[in-house]
Amino acid sequence: MTRRAPSGAAVLQPGITAAITDAVLAELVERGYARLSMEGVAKRAGAGKSALYRRWRTKQEMVLAVLAEISVPRVEVVDTGTLRGDLHALVTSVAAWLTEPPFSRIIPDLVAEITRAPDLAEAIAASIGAPRRALARKVLERAVARGELAPDTDLEMAQDLPAALVYWRMVVRRAPVEPDYLDRVTDTVLRALGAASG
Amino acid sequence: MTRRAPSGAAVLQPGITAAITDAVLAELVERGYARLSMEGVAKRAGAGKSALYRRWRTKQEMVLAVLAEISVPRVEVVDTGTLRGDLHALVTSVAAWLTEPPFSRIIPDLVAEITRAPDLAEAIAASIGAPRRALARKVLERAVARGELAPDTDLEMAQDLPAALVYWRMVVRRAPVEPDYLDRVTDTVLRALGAASG
Numbered sequence: 001m002t003r004r005a006p007s008g009a010a011v012l013q014p015g016i017t018a019a020i021t022d023a024v025l026a027e028l029v030e031r032g033y034a035r036l037s038m039e040g041v042a043k044r045a046g047a048g049k050s051a052l053y054r055r056w057r058t059k060q061e062m063v064l065a066v067l068a069e070i071s072v073p074r075v076e077v078v079d080t081g082t083l084r085g086d087l088h089a090l091v092t093s094v095a096a097w098l099t100e101p102p103f104s105r106i107i108p109d110l111v112a113e114i115t116r117a118p119d120l121a122e123a124i125a126a127s128i129g130a131p132r133r134a135l136a137r138k139v140l141e142r143a144v145a146r147g148e149l150a151p152d153t154d155l156e157m158a159q160d161l162p163a164a165l166v167y168w169r170m171v172v173r174r175a176p177v178e179p180d181y182l183d184r185v186t187d188t189v190l191r192a193l194g195a196a197s198g
Numbered sequence: 199m200t201r202r203a204p205s206g207a208a209v210l211q212p213g214i215t216a217a218i219t220d221a222v223l224a225e226l227v228e229r230g231y232a233r234l235s236m237e238g239v240a241k242r243a244g245a246g247k248s249a250l251y252r253r254w255r256t257k258q259e260m261v262l263a264v265l266a267e268i269s270v271p272r273v274e275v276v277d278t279g280t281l282r283g284d285l286h287a288l289v290t291s292v293a294a295w296l297t298e299p300p301f302s303r304i305i306p307d308l309v310a311e312i313t314r315a316p317d318l319a320e321a322i323a324a325s326i327g328a329p330r331r332a333l334a335r336k337v338l339e340r341a342v343a344r345g346e347l348a349p350d351t352d353l354e355m356a357q358d359l360p361a362a363l364v365y366w367r368m369v370v371r372r373a374p375v376e377p378d379y380l381d382r383v384t385d386t387v388l389r390a391l392g393a394a395s396g
Contacts, residue, residue: 032310105313111370112230112310115303121372129371157386160366165355167370168362172309173327174319188355192390 012055019045020052024066025102032109033063033120060120064127067106071097072131076138083143083195088186090139091162095182098163099170108171133159140193148195161189210253217243218250222264223300230307231261231318258318262325265304269295270329281341281393286384288337289360293380296361297368306369331357338391346393359387 023045027036038059042049056062073093080086097103114121136159143149165185169175178184221243225234236257240247254260271291278284295301312319334357341347363383367373376382 107370108306108310108313112306114372115306118372125371125373154382154386157363157382160363160371161386164362164366165358167366168358172305172365173323173358174312174316175323184352184355188352188359188390191392192386194389 016045016047016051017055020047020055020062021066021069024063025070025106028063028109029102029105033106033113034109036063038062060123064123067124068127068131071103071128073135077135079142083139083146083148084186084190086139086142087162087189088182090136091166091182091185091189094162095166095170095185098167104171136162143195149193153193158189158193161192165189214243214245214249215253218245218253218260219264219267222261223268223304226261226307227300227303231304231311232307234261236260258321262321265322266325266329269301269326271333275333275337277340281337281344281346282384282388284337284340285360285387286380288334289364289380289383289387292360293364293368293383296365302369334360341393347391351391356387356391359390363387 020041023041024036026044027041031040036059038049038052041062042052045051052062056065077086077093078089080089098107110120110124114124137155140149140153140155140158144151144153162185165188169181170177218239221239222234224242225238229238234257236247236250239260240250243249250260254263275284275291276287278287296305308318308322312322335353338347338351338353338356342349342351360383363386367379368375
């Protein structure tokens with residue numbers, strides 16, 4: 001969390017934080033990052049602008065805190081005992097994140113925005129990308145420890161593969177997917193990693 | 199090409215078509231698809247709106263014709279004699295298309311736009327996606343014919359892989375890439391396809 005420490009004895013009421021969080025997501029879906037304003041969020045949340053600024057210093061900080069809160073699962077990726085099982089769970093959760101509301105709308109807008117704002121790209125990578133990738137890395141490191149992956153596996157590429165395939169097919173191309181699509185993504189990733197099949 | 203047949207004896211002057219094409223690309227880069235207008239393009243091209251409507255019936259038809267003209271290479275993907283060689287050439291051309299101006303700006307905007315306009319997604323798939331994928335399919339079918347790929351290879355997934363990896367790493371994540379990145383994408387795709395290595 002990147003929330004600002006309350007100044008003096010001020011207490012941040014959780015109910016107001018929740019209302020602001022919902023308002024940020026709704027404004028991102030309806031208006032997009034570029035046109036979102038602190039004023040618009042405050043109005044929608046039924047709060048004063050000062051309630052926002054007590055929590056976050058800037059629009060960017062507020063948006064990223066809200067998105068990170070929701071994007072980065074609080075729980076570990078379940079250890080199913082095999083790389084195939086772990087990867088399937090990972091692929092399924094990545095697909096849900098990228099293709100279901102509100103992120104199915106929000107992420108493409110942010111990607112378009114960062115072509116004009118490189119500092120936003122870095123902030124997103126730090127607050128959302130890095131913690132999400134750490135979860136994928138744990139899955140891969142468990143597989144190396146089990147002997148299912150070679151120690152010199154290209155882990156950077158391995159971490160890209162599930163999201164890359166799902167994003168390209170389902171978000172960029174908007175192509176229909178077969179019921180077994182996520183199974184096939186899992187198989188493709190396993191082969192790409194040179195995983196011992198089984 | 200989806201240009202309209204000229205009515206009567208009207209002739210479409212190539213110089214004006216070129217000026218309009220440049221104007222469409224510049225407006226897409228600066229303003230994005232949603233804010234692009236026939237009027238803005240005409241003004242920038244130094245042409246009348248009638249010059250646009252003689253060529254294309256709608257904004258969508260105009261934009262897609264211009265993008266397809268530039269996105270879909272006129273030449274065959276070179277036959278290097280091996281799947282590795284062909285794939286490396288394909289990966290390199292896909293990366294250039296996705297990451298260099300003007301498309302590095304235009305594609306993310308269109309992806310954001312189609313979350314709100316499914317019919318645009320279908321039109322882009324038909325005019326740009328399908329012909330580009332046909333080129334990738336040729337590379338893969340040559341490899342099947344050479345015995346480098348099994349006849350039951352998942353060609354749909356295979357056609358997604360190069361663009362998916364490059365787009366996720368370089369456009370969505372904006373992560374730095376190593377000098378050998380495109381070699382590693384090629385290796386990853388080869389392994390994912392279960393290609394006989396060598």
